Amino acid sequence: MAKKHKTGVKSREILNSSSWRATAQRTLLLELIHQSDGHLDACELYQRARERQARINLSTVYRNLQLFKKLGLVNEYHFAEEHHHYESRSVREHQHLICLNCGKVMEFACPSSQKMKADIGKRYDFDISTVEVNMAGLCSSCRMEKRNDADKRRI
Amino acid sequence: MAKKHKTGVKSREILNSSSWRATAQRTLLLELIHQSDGHLDACELYQRARERQARINLSTVYRNLQLFKKLGLVNEYHFAEEHHHYESRSVREHQHLICLNCGKVMEFACPSSQKMKADIGKRYDFDISTVEVNMAGLCSSCRMEKRNDADKRRI
């Protein structure tokens, strides 16, 4: 409850501080992103938004995600999939591990990534804005599932 | 010259060792990927292939890239763009830095990624097959270009 209120206030502050308008759609989207456990894709966000605002349009979702990205409110991630994932920027720095079978996403701390960012930026004279460490593989339950499938075929 | 010959032989060996057919298109695509400096996208590969086989089709390129990925001949990368990039798997381990303005891709060594892979795999009980470290930002020449543009607008 307290969290929800805080997020709402924060979003509103950010929007008011600039010339961006705090529309119902925009506020709802920000709230849903903050509430979620992270790594939503545009389609999932759209579906959740529709539960509360039946007439919201997918292009509104995309337009606002671009804006949030520009304002630094969300990070965009590029996993081993065709679409992007989005996450509130406020959560502490972490990286991602994805199961290639079930799509489950785990987060892990990666303190070395900030040092790496500075080193590489200096070495190649780049102004680096994002660092992504993406690992992908099979989680334990999917590994087990695949093993069982293989056993069945052998019978 | 020697390199080209070696690559051709290697590709042919890999294809012959299985039931996959060494078609002219497939052989050409493998050769182009091996010859390139890495991180090609499907469209670029298609354009290069057309210079030598005018009638080759983009779907053939995509189908073969999927096959090469499955056979472990190429790696697929997900940079901050809408399409994927592909690279011969034989080259030594490295990670990528991409310019968000001009699309230029730099490669950098990241020896710590292998240790990280082992650590994270153990901690989360994942069988990790890929580790990507993607950094993105502005290269020095694009930074300068943008600064000049800003100056012009101010006049």
Next chain:
DNA sequence: GTTAATGCAAATGTTTTGCAGTATA
């Protein structure tokens, strides 16, 4: 009242797929 933002529909770009014809093993 201005003008930014939305909804809708259509366009764009990337990747996949069905199918009939072709070429490899």
Next chain:
DNA sequence: TATACTGCAAAACATTTGCATTAAC
């Protein structure tokens, strides 16, 4: 000769865009 592979066209997705209407300021 059997069938894997290709080319072509169309479909399937994710994302963007133009434009008339709506709503925030």
